[in-house]
Amino acid sequence: MAKKLIVQKFGGSSVANVERIKKVAQKVVGYKRKGCDLVVVVSALGDTTDELVELANKINIEPSEREMDMLLSTGEQISVALLAMAIHKLGFEAISFTGAQVGIITDSSHTRARIIKINTDKIKEELKKGKIVIVAGFQGATLKKDITTLGRGGSDLTAVALAKELKADTCEIYSDVAGIYTTDPRIEPGARKIPAVTYDEMLEMASLGAQVMQSRSIEVAKKFNVPIHVRSSFSNHTGTMIIHPALIKKISGAKEAKMMEEVVVSGVTMNKSEAKITVCNVPDRPGVAARIFKELSSAGINVDMIVQNVSHLRQTDISFTVHKNQIGKAGKLTRKMAKLLKAGDVLEDRNIARVSIVGVGMKSHFGVAAAMFDALAKNKINIEMISTSDISISCIIQKKFAEKAVRILHKKFKLAKR
Amino acid sequence: MAKKLIVQKFGGSSVANVERIKKVAQKVVGYKRKGCDLVVVVSALGDTTDELVELANKINIEPSEREMDMLLSTGEQISVALLAMAIHKLGFEAISFTGAQVGIITDSSHTRARIIKINTDKIKEELKKGKIVIVAGFQGATLKKDITTLGRGGSDLTAVALAKELKADTCEIYSDVAGIYTTDPRIEPGARKIPAVTYDEMLEMASLGAQVMQSRSIEVAKKFNVPIHVRSSFSNHTGTMIIHPALIKKISGAKEAKMMEEVVVSGVTMNKSEAKITVCNVPDRPGVAARIFKELSSAGINVDMIVQNVSHLRQTDISFTVHKNQIGKAGKLTRKMAKLLKAGDVLEDRNIARVSIVGVGMKSHFGVAAAMFDALAKNKINIEMISTSDISISCIIQKKFAEKAVRILHKKFKLAKR
Numbered sequence: 001m002a003k004k005l006i007v008q009k010f011g012g013s014s015v016a017n018v019e020r021i022k023k024v025a026q027k028v029v030g031y032k033r034k035g036c037d038l039v040v041v042v043s044a045l046g047d048t049t050d051e052l053v054e055l056a057n058k059i060n061i062e063p064s065e066r067e068m069d070m071l072l073s074t075g076e077q078i079s080v081a082l083l084a085m086a087i088h089k090l091g092f093e094a095i096s097f098t099g100a101q102v103g104i105i106t107d108s109s110h111t112r113a114r115i116i117k118i119n120t121d122k123i124k125e126e127l128k129k130g131k132i133v134i135v136a137g138f139q140g141a142t143l144k145k146d147i148t149t150l151g152r153g154g155s156d157l158t159a160v161a162l163a164k165e166l167k168a169d170t171c172e173i174y175s176d177v178a179g180i181y182t183t184d185p186r187i188e189p190g191a192r193k194i195p196a197v198t199y200d201e202m203l204e205m206a207s208l209g210a211q212v213m214q215s216r217s218i219e220v221a222k223k224f225n226v227p228i229h230v231r232s233s234f235s236n237h238t239g240t241m242i243i244h245p246a247l248i249k250k251i252s253g254a255k256e257a258k259m260m261e262e263v264v265v266s267g268v269t270m271n272k273s274e275a276k277i278t279v280c281n282v283p284d285r286p287g288v289a290a291r292i293f294k295e296l297s298s299a300g301i302n303v304d305m306i307v308q309n310v311s312h313l314r315q316t317d318i319s320f321t322v323h324k325n326q327i328g329k330a331g332k333l334t335r336k337m338a339k340l341l342k343a344g345d346v347l348e349d350r351n352i353a354r355v356s357i358v359g360v361g362m363k364s365h366f367g368v369a370a371a372m373f374d375a376l377a378k379n380k381i382n383i384e385m386i387s388t389s390d391i392s393i394s395c396i397i398q399k400k401f402a403e404k405a406v407r408i409l410h411k412k413f414k415l416a417k418r
Numbered sequence: 419m420a421k422k423l424i425v426q427k428f429g430g431s432s433v434a435n436v437e438r439i440k441k442v443a444q445k446v447v448g449y450k451r452k453g454c455d456l457v458v459v460v461s462a463l464g465d466t467t468d469e470l471v472e473l474a475n476k477i478n479i480e481p482s483e484r485e486m487d488m489l490l491s492t493g494e495q496i497s498v499a500l501l502a503m504a505i506h507k508l509g510f511e512a513i514s515f516t517g518a519q520v521g522i523i524t525d526s527s528h529t530r531a532r533i534i535k536i537n538t539d540k541i542k543e544e545l546k547k548g549k550i551v552i553v554a555g556f557q558g559a560t561l562k563k564d565i566t567t568l569g570r571g572g573s574d575l576t577a578v579a580l581a582k583e584l585k586a587d588t589c590e591i592y593s594d595v596a597g598i599y600t601t602d603p604r605i606e607p608g609a610r611k612i613p614a615v616t617y618d619e620m621l622e623m624a625s626l627g628a629q630v631m632q633s634r635s636i637e638v639a640k641k642f643n644v645p646i647h648v649r650s651s652f653s654n655h656t657g658t659m660i661i662h663p664a665l666i667k668k669i670s671g672a673k674e675a676k677m678m679e680e681v682v683v684s685g686v687t688m689n690k691s692e693a694k695i696t697v698c699n700v701p702d703r704p705g706v707a708a709r710i711f712k713e714l715s716s717a718g719i720n721v722d723m724i725v726q727n728v729s730h731l732r733q734t735d736i737s738f739t740v741h742k743n744q745i746g747k748a749g750k751l752t753r754k755m756a757k758l759l760k761a762g763d764v765l766e767d768r769n770i771a772r773v774s775i776v777g778v779g780m781k782s783h784f785g786v787a788a789a790m791f792d793a794l795a796k797n798k799i800n801i802e803m804i805s806t807s808d809i810s811i812s813c814i815i816q817k818k819f820a821e822k823a824v825r826i827l828h829k830k831f832k833l834a835k836r
Binding site for chain 1: 439470473507
């Protein structure tokens with residue numbers, strides 16, 4: 001039987017200082033002792049990346065992206081060398097590589113490069129020698145050997161891509177989070193760790209606020225069906241598996257499958273980073289709304305939810321949400337367009353929050369949406385906007401009710417620890 | 419006429435913080451404005467290298483040398499990226515490279531690698547585009563792409579080797595020292611900056627204590643006749659040229675050439691890092707001294723000066739100096755050998771200093787040595803050992819007289835400012 005190959009990724013908080021690096025080394029070596037082949041991807045130590053960015057900004061507020069990559073890639077290079085030394089200290093063989101050395105070839109979009117291909121010969125060669133292979137996350141190199149970085153959270157992507165190329169049995173993502181929870185345990189202490197979620201559920205949860213893994217790496221994992229295990233670097237407990245829907249039931253267990261609501265809703269998420277813009281009395285002619293959104297899009301503003309009210313006297317109200325950071329720019333542009341289109345007032349509301357429930361198969365269970373709206377209404381929480389996707393339902397409510405709404409929905413869908 | 423090509427090297431203290439990096443950028447850009455092509459070699463920021471070594475030692479007191487190079491090379495990589503950003507900020511084009519990227523190929527002796535060859539195509543290509551090329555000092559890569567470092571002071575070597583390969587007009591070594599002085603200005607305030615010294619004089623001065631450049635890079639400069647200009651990064655004053663003897667007179671000026679002593683002696687150096695061992699009553703048979711030194715050499719102990727007294731009653735005393743760090747080991751071995759060879763007592767003296775005068779053509783002016791001994795004797799400073807080379811005369815004296823001796827000799831050979 002072939003040896004089990006595991007790709008493990010340790011985030012910045014897992015290697016924040018010397019003691020933690022030593023603990024990671026022990027964890028890695030533990031797996032090696034069990035006979036696994038190991039490829040370990042490491043992020044930069046703690047806040048190194050932020051510190052380097054700050055340093056660069058003191059010199060040039062608009063640093064060249066190529067030079068930024070040259071600078072930032074040192075963070076992971078330091079980590080891999082130190083982890084190799086820590087593993088050596090435990091009497092095991094290990095060898096570290098930068099992204100460039102290990103053959104992670106990217107395009108030349110500096111600071112947000114995309115992986116073109118990975119040449120795994122070097123890794124396989126070292127694994128064959130019995131070595132633990134340590135790879136700097138977050139980075140690669142162009143064919144012209146310029147160093148590139150993959151954007152924030154890029155180490156996850158390195159791990160997933162390596163797991164795919166090496167046909168690893170699992171890709172373990174270690175961080176200071178023990179797994180994916182039914183909701184944020186700081187808001188609802190009864191939040192429960194979910195044994196397994198599908199890629200799509202995880203994507204919803206990531207984009208809706210649960211910052212465990214970057215969406216891009218989950219998308220890659222989904223595309224190539226790479227099984228991911230999100231878990232804590234500070235314990236040995238099982239975390240949450242992110243896997244193909246067909247495998248979910250095996251892991252979640254048959255007992256839970258009986259109760260409809262429990263199975264359908266996996267978690268409740270919350271997001272306070274959006275703001276709402278409403279344009280009143282927009283003339284209800286075809287293409288009017290489109291012109292507003294085209295203008296915003298050309299200015300690089302991402303519009304998230306859009307709601308257009310039913311027309312009344314040939315006029316309508318249009319509401320949409322944008323990221324808080326873009327509200328100033330978005331408001332200004334919208335007022336300009338409103339004037340041009342002879343619409344009415346433009347209102348801005350920064351005091352909103354989005355609360356969402358996420359779950360596979362939600363769409364085919366119509367009762368779920370009704371249950372959500374009903375629970376909020378009974379608690380006198382007004383729903384200002386609604387949007388739905390295949391696996392989520394989101395409501396915009398007033399920000400002051402956000403935490404309360406999360407607790408209500410968590411209870412309603414019986415997500416708490418049992 | 420071809421453009422002037424200058425290789426400039428800035429040491430760690432020249433790029434110790436953001437403000438200094440900006441100053442270096444201004445200096446570099448000043449030369450670019452004058453129409454020069456520029457290749458800039460940079461060391462790690464301030465104490466970065468020491469800090470990384472400390473970090474590694476906290477994890478593994480005997481870190482793998484390959485991983486150490488992986489770790490330490492990040493220091494210079496940070497510097498080059500930041501300097502490129504600082505130059506961009508001033509509106510000039512610049513591009514940074516690691517040693518590996520720029521084609522500095524070394525052997526695989528990690529932490530003390532030797533340069534095998536340099537492929538300058540990439541540098542030439544970027545120079546042709548009008549860019550200032552910034553190269554990480556101290557590092558290279560093996561043919562297998564493992565990152566290597568060139569040992570302490572390796573950035574000087576990078577600069578000299580690049581200057582040679584690129585046939586640069588000058589290699590400027592910037593540091594916090596304004597040039598080579600007739601002696602240490604902290605000991606003798608009248609010390610004068612020397613306009614020019616030969617490679618050999620500089621080698622004597624470097625190995626005898628004036629820590630401006632690493633001997634290895636001076637040797638390379640001498641071998642390939644690379645003109646070096648040692649100067650301060652904090653002023654625009656001319657420093658000291660290190661050049662071929664044939665060029666010295668042009669620079670030093672004809673006026674001084676008239677006075678024999680002034681021309682012959684370039685400087686006075688002092689070194690307190692040695693200790694003396696004396697083996698008394700050694701049987702005066704052929705090969706006896708050799709056996710002691712062979713033993714020390716096998717144990718990795720560098721013996722510097724050796725003096726064997728004239729034989730008396732078929733017995734002789736042998737004195738030699740070793741580095742203070744090795745005195746314990748050297749003393750122990752010597753006592754073992756003394757016993758074996760039936761010699762007498764072994765005495766150790768850590769309170770010695772070496773004072774040397776350095777100058778080209780000293781050998782052909784016998785009066786110089788006599789003048790040195792006479793000056794010390796007149797001031798009641800006892801000379802315990804003497805050694806001479808083509809361009810230097812060194813005396814071992816008691817440590818407490820070291821500074822006094824330097825001042826006496828500096829005056830005797832009229833080296834002070836005029």
